Amino acid sequence: MKHLLTTLLVAIAATFIASAQTRIDGKVYDTQGPLIGVNVFVVGTLDGGVTDSLGRFSFTTPKSGELTLRASMLGYEDYTRVADAALLRNLDIRLREKAATIDEVVVTASTYSMGKSAQFKTLDALDVVMSGNSCGDIVAALQILPGTQKVGEDGKLYVRGGDSEECQTFVNGMHVLVPYSTNVEGQNQRGRFSPFLFKGMSFSLGGYSGEYGQALSSVLPMETTDVATGDKLGVSASLVDWNVGGTKAFRRSSLSFNADLTSLGLYNILFPDRNDWTRPYRKLSGEAQFKAELSPRTVLKSYAGYDWTAVGLHQDGRILTMQEHNAYANVTVNSYLSNSCTLFAGIANSTVLNDIDGALVAGDHYHNFRNEVHLKADIRKRFSPAFKLSAGLEDYIRNSQKRYEESGYDLGYNLLAAHLDANWRIVPRLFLNLSLRTENMSGSCEWLLMPRATLSFVPGERFQASLMAGRYSQCPADDPLARSHGQLRQSLADHLILSLQYSTRKTLIRVEPYYKWYHRLPLLAKGQYVPEGYGYSRGFDVFVEDASLVKNLQLTAAYSFNDSERLYLDYTTPRIPSYASRHNLRLTAKYSIGKIILGLADSYASGRVYPAGTTPYYNSLDANITWLAHPKVIVYASLNNILGRTNVYRINDDGSPVTATRDRFFYIGIFISLKNNKAYDISNF
Amino acid sequence: MTSLISNLRTLVFFFLLSAPLCFGQEQDITTQIAALKRMEAMEPDNPSPKYQTVLACLNYAVMNPHAEPTERLLAEAEQTLAQLEQMKNADQSNNCALRGFLYMVRIVQDPATNGQRYYLEVQQDFEKALKLNPDNELAKQLQQKFQEGMRQAGR
Numbered sequence: 001m002k003h004l005l006t007t008l009l010v011a012i013a014a015t016f017i018a019s020a021q022t023r024i025d026g027k028v029y030d031t032q033g034p035l036i037g038v039n040v041f042v043v044g045t046l047d048g049g050v051t052d053s054l055g056r057f058s059f060t061t062p063k064s065g066e067l068t069l070r071a072s073m074l075g076y077e078d079y080t081r082v083a084d085a086a087l088l089r090n091l092d093i094r095l096r097e098k099a100a101t102i103d104e105v106v107v108t109a110s111t112y113s114m115g116k117s118a119q120f121k122t123l124d125a126l127d128v129v130m131s132g133n134s135c136g137d138i139v140a141a142l143q144i145l146p147g148t149q150k151v152g153e154d155g156k157l158y159v160r161g162g163d164s165e166e167c168q169t170f171v172n173g174m175h176v177l178v179p180y181s182t183n184v185e186g187q188n189q190r191g192r193f194s195p196f197l198f199k200g201m202s203f204s205l206g207g208y209s210g211e212y213g214q215a216l217s218s219v220l221p222m223e224t225t226d227v228a229t230g231d232k233l234g235v236s237a238s239l240v241d242w243n244v245g246g247t248k249a250f251r252r253s254s255l256s257f258n259a260d261l262t263s264l265g266l267y268n269i270l271f272p273d274r275n276d277w278t279r280p281y282r283k284l285s286g287e288a289q290f291k292a293e294l295s296p297r298t299v300l301k302s303y304a305g306y307d308w309t310a311v312g313l314h315q316d317g318r319i320l321t322m323q324e325h326n327a328y329a330n331v332t333v334n335s336y337l338s339n340s341c342t343l344f345a346g347i348a349n350s351t352v353l354n355d356i357d358g359a360l361v362a363g364d365h366y367h368n369f370r371n372e373v374h375l376k377a378d379i380r381k382r383f384s385p386a387f388k389l390s391a392g393l394e395d396y397i398r399n400s401q402k403r404y405e406e407s408g409y410d411l412g413y414n415l416l417a418a419h420l421d422a423n424w425r426i427v428p429r430l431f432l433n434l435s436l437r438t439e440n441m442s443g444s445c446e447w448l449l450m451p452r453a454t455l456s457f458v459p460g461e462r463f464q465a466s467l468m469a470g471r472y473s474q475c476p477a478d479d480p481l482a483r484s485h486g487q488l489r490q491s492l493a494d495h496l497i498l499s500l501q502y503s504t505r506k507t508l509i510r511v512e513p514y515y516k517w518y519h520r521l522p523l524l525a526k527g528q529y530v531p532e533g534y535g536y537s538r539g540f541d542v543f544v545e546d547a548s549l550v551k552n553l554q555l556t557a558a559y560s561f562n563d564s565e566r567l568y569l570d571y572t573t574p575r576i577p578s579y580a581s582r583h584n585l586r587l588t589a590k591y592s593i594g595k596i597i598l599g600l601a602d603s604y605a606s607g608r609v610y611p612a613g614t615t616p617y618y619n620s621l622d623a624n625i626t627w628l629a630h631p632k633v634i635v636y637a638s639l640n641n642i643l644g645r646t647n648v649y650r651i652n653d654d655g656s657p658v659t660a661t662r663d664r665f666f667y668i669g670i671f672i673s674l675k676n677n678k679a680y681d682i683s684n685f
Numbered sequence: 686m687t688s689l690i691s692n693l694r695t696l697v698f699f700f701l702l703s704a705p706l707c708f709g710q711e712q713d714i715t716t717q718i719a720a721l722k723r724m725e726a727m728e729p730d731n732p733s734p735k736y737q738t739v740l741a742c743l744n745y746a747v748m749n750p751h752a753e754p755t756e757r758l759l760a761e762a763e764q765t766l767a768q769l770e771q772m773k774n775a776d777q778s779n780n781c782a783l784r785g786f787l788y789m790v791r792i793v794q795d796p797a798t799n800g801q802r803y804y805l806e807v808q809q810d811f812e813k814a815l816k817l818n819p820d821n822e823l824a825k826q827l828q829q830k831f832q833e834g835m836r837q838a839g840r
Contacts, residue, residue: 037754039719044727050719072722074761229812251816296777338773506798552797592797 025058026091027051028071028079035073035095043068043080061085071095099428100458101385107431107456109466109499110512111208112145112543114201135638135667138201139180139191142220143603144586146541146558147205147512150605150618151579152660153649155188156180159205160514161537161564161580162217165477166493170212170221172301174330175396177350177372179220181283182309182324186275186649186661192307192326194258194287199225205541206514207468207497210419210435210452211378211392216474216493216518224301227291228254231675238669239267246675253292260285273662278319279312297336304329318362325353330374340382344392348374359404366404370478373397386425393418400478409482414442415475431456439473441490448473448490462504468497476529480522480569484529491531492519506548513540521568535566535574552592560584578650581605581618595628599638610651618647632673640665714745714754718761725765732775736783738765740823743786750794762787778818785810786827793834807831 028038034055041048042061049059061067064085071079076095081088106113134141139157142148149158156164169179171193180189200223204212212219233246245258265280287305294300305328312321330348337343350372359366378392396415402408421435433454440447452470473490475481481488497514514537521533539562547554562582567574583606591598605618624638641647641664650658718741724734742762746755766783769775788803788810811831814824 037715037719037757039722041719041723041726046720046723046727048719048723050715070726074757074764226809229809229816249816547798 021060021062022064022085022088023058023060024069024085024088024091025056026089026093027055028057028073028093028095029055030076030095030097035076038071038073038076038093038095040069040071040093043070097428099386099425102388102423102425102431103382103385105425105431105456105458107433107454107458107466108464108501108510109454109456109468110206110497110514111202111204112142114203135190135640135665136195136669137188137190138193138195138198138222140188141195142203144556144558144588144601145203145205146510146543146560146584146586147218148560148584149562149579149581150584150603151649152188152618152647153186153658154183155190157218157220158579159218160516160539160541160560161562161577162493162516163577163579166215166217166474168212168215168219170219171303171328171330171348172224172332172346173211173221173344173376173378174332174346174348175214175350175372175374176328176348177370178326178352181285181307181326182311182322182354183281184275184311184313184315184320184322186658187281192285192305192328193222194260197224197287197289197303198222205512206495206516207452207454207470209433209454210421210437210450211390213394213417213419213437213439213450213472214396214415214474216472216491217516224289224291224303227252227293227299228256232673233675234671234673236669236671238667239270240264240667241669252294253290256287256289258285258287271662271664271666274659275661276314277312278314279310279321281309281311283307283309294333295335299334300331301334302329302331315358318358320356320358322354322356324355325351327351340388342378342380344376344378344380346374346376348372350374364405367402367408369399369401371399388423390421391419398475400482402478402482409478411478411482413475413481416440416442429457429459431458435470439490441475443486444489446489448492462502464499464501466497466499468495468499470495476522480524480529483527484522484531487528487530488522489520489531491521491533493517494519504548506546508543508545510543511540512542514538518566518568521566523568524570533566533568533571535564535568535577537562537564537566537580539563550591554590556586556588558584558586575611576609578608578610581608597626597628599624599626608650612653612655613651615648615651615657618649619643619645620647634671635669636671637668638666640667714741714758717741718758730772730774732769732772735765735769735772736775736779738762739769739783740786743783743790746790747786747793750790755794759787759790776818778814778821778824781810781814781817782821782824782827785814785824785831789827789831804835 028035028040028051036051036053036055038051039048040051040057042063045061045063047059047061049057051057066082067085069081069088071093073095075098077098079093079095140155142157143150147160151158157167158164159167169176179191181192183189202221204219206218208219228247228249230249231247236243241260241262243258243260247254247256262283263280268277268280285305285307290302292300307326309324312319328350330346332344332346335343352370354368356366358364375395376392378390380388380390382388394417398413400411417437417439419435419437421433424432426432435452437450438447450471450473454466454468456464456466458464472493472495475490476488494517495514497512499510499512501510516537518535520531521535522529522531523533525532539560542559545556549555562580564580565574565576585604586601588599588601601622603620607614607617620641621643622638622640623642624636627635629635644663646663647660648657649660652658718738721734721738721741725738728734739762742758746759749755766780766787770780785807788807791799792803792807811824811828814821
């Protein structure tokens with residue numbers, strides 16, 4: 001009887017509860033039809049349901065009276081309705097597709113991003129090392145990209161018809177005065193930074209925002225790796241360089257060092273070239289990094305590096321000996337505040353000392369000292385998913401001294417700059433970046449105003465179209481500035497770029513026509529530099545990267561057409577700059593078989609025009625092989641210019657050609673991790 | 686104290702829901718994530734439901750790397766993890782473990798392409814998680830599983 005009574009009470013209670021439940025049901029659609037898997041629920045409760053294959057949902061809730069119903073699904077705007085529970089029957093809910101926020105869309109126009117952050121990765125540190133003809137040099141590896149010109153005699157970055165000085169390098173947002181190590185003419189000047197320092201690079205070929213200045217053509221911002229999580233120690237050796245480096249990781253900080261000796265002495269004995277060396281190329285460098293997470297949202301990064309380079313050879317009946325000291329250091333602090341606000345502050349110092357004996361005639365001496373202090377502060381704030389703003393201040397303090405025999409100069413000036421950048425999603429899929437940069441060079445009352453704009457249409461993940469326009473400036477080089485008697489002002493370039501990109505997970509196609517107008521370039525007139533030079537550079541770049549044709553095979557093709565002309569420096573009439581070639585083509589292939597990676601690269605550049613003649617075309621077919629011999633050992637070998645073509649770099653005024661000092665270059669190196677719990681991770685840095 | 690109770694409630698709720706997941710039914714995982722998202726809406730400032738959402742998505746994805754809902758769940762995990770990383774009261778060690786787990790799933794999906802791309806990232810994320818909290822069991826277990834997997838792949 002007792003049991004029966006209990007059952008009866010439970011049944012009555014259940015009936016009562018059931019009767020207190022309110023049913024909510026309906027269908028959810030988007031513009032294409034019913035939506036499956038939409039989460040429909042009463043806000044503040046766990047009561048809800050998920051739509052089925054026909055977009056239907058149905059659930060009950062004990063709530064009654066007014067309640068808030070929400071329907072949500074990834075990629076769609078939330079639907080919210082406040083109504084009496086009894087009215088929420090047979091609902092027809094239409095969800096609207098969510099527009100991508102400004103943070104979600106990465107506009108890639110005119111920029112090649114490398115590193116893990118990029119959706120489509122083009123290069124990381126290992127790719128740089130394994131790139132066909134790079135021999136571990138970032139600058140050489142970047143030359144597989146379109147828009148870069150092949151200039152064999154110095155190996156520097158020349159972008160879209162611009163001089164190498166027009167491309168500037170930044171480490172953690174801070175300027176590097178001289179990013180190359182020195183060398184004699186006809187020898188590649190390698191970038192001075194190890195690729196293993198960086199987690200990301202963002203090589204912009206033009207049209208960059210207001211944050212970057214003092215570059216007429218392009219910028220190469222690089223971001224160093226984060227605080228290390230584990231200890232590392234590694235060594236590497238090759239025929240030309242020997243390296244030791246390591247990292248000590250602490251709880252919230254890490255300290256790294258790297259020491260490197262590069263010497264071509266042994267190599268020149270084994271494989272003599274056309275030069276008569278008195279002192280084979282030697283470079284001794286040391287680098288250190290300290291990184292710390294001062295708080296979970298504040299990161300401090302510091303870097304200090306020093307290179308000493310020396311080289312000497314017999315040239316035109318004299319002994320030319322050169323020596324360079326290049327020191328660079330920076331400290332940056334990045335703090336992520338609440339309210340989507342970020343603060344950045346940094347300071348960098350570059351000091352470069354060059355001494356040359358026998359520079360022009362036997363017994364002469366050339367001395368050059370250059371120093372730059374770069375100060376920078378930025379604030380960035382995201383006001384909404386559709387709008388963010390950044391503003392910053394910069395100061396460049398530059399000093400330079402030059403002595404050649406009895407002549408020379410002392411130069412010093414200050415450059416103040418400010419910028420304001422706004423990123424705005426005008427309507428879904430249409431983005432606008434507007435920026436304004438202003439600069440003032442000491443000794444001039446002129447405040448340059450440089451507006452820049454990028455309008456991007458991003459209809460989906462695969463396609464992007466952007467139109468970029470803007471004005472860019474750069475102080476003239478020290479020599480023309482010192483010889484202008486205060487007449488020279490900042491040189492200017494106006495960029496107009498159209499970028500079209502199609503990408504899938506394994507294929508990238510990009511086409512970019514561009515036009516650049518140069519004004520106020522330094523021009524030598526009657527022994528004095530005046531800001532009356534001018535010019536243009538126009539053309540288009542095509543880049544195709546594919547990893548879908550054959551498994552484990554990655555192919556790239558980069559073609560650049562450039563038509564440029566300028567009147568500057570000592571030119572007497574407008575002409576094609578001597579570093580510019582009309583056609584540049586690079587083809588690369590990388591194929592992995594187990595633990596072996598094979599690479600092949602071909603670089604072609606059409607002839608370059610000099611007053612005394614035009615050089616023949618440049619071509620170099622390069623091959624490399626990487627063997628992951630052991631989780632802690634990587635062996636790498638490369639042979640540049642397999643076909644042994646004698647490339648002509650320049651035509652002298654007397655019509656004689658200047659050729660490469662050697663036709664082929666063979667490199668073999670081994671990287672060993674002495675301490676590292678990660679396999680195939682280069683431990684030097 | 687409120688936070689502790691809330692975390693416990695989420696944990697109990699998660700375990701109650703985790704039973705159907707073992708059957709690997711797509712409907713179950715969708716229902717489970719939906720329930721967790723409702724909890725998130727109830728307590729938007731509590732990192733716990735978000736942590737469980739990411740973990741549930743990644744658990745499903747690593748067991749079913751090529752199933753139909755996997756890409757959607759990975760997108761959900763990525764978005765929710767990004768929100769977690771912005772929360773001041775979220776456990777940074779857990780966030781690192783989840784970030785490593787996310788990259789680990791990407792490697793499981795396509796070892797040939799993503800192995801080289803994310804390998805170091807996974808290792809560093811687990812290392813960092815354990816540096817911040819040496820007792821983080823999730824990070825310990827995932828790191829061990831990952832290293833075992835890499836050893837097997839290396840043979």
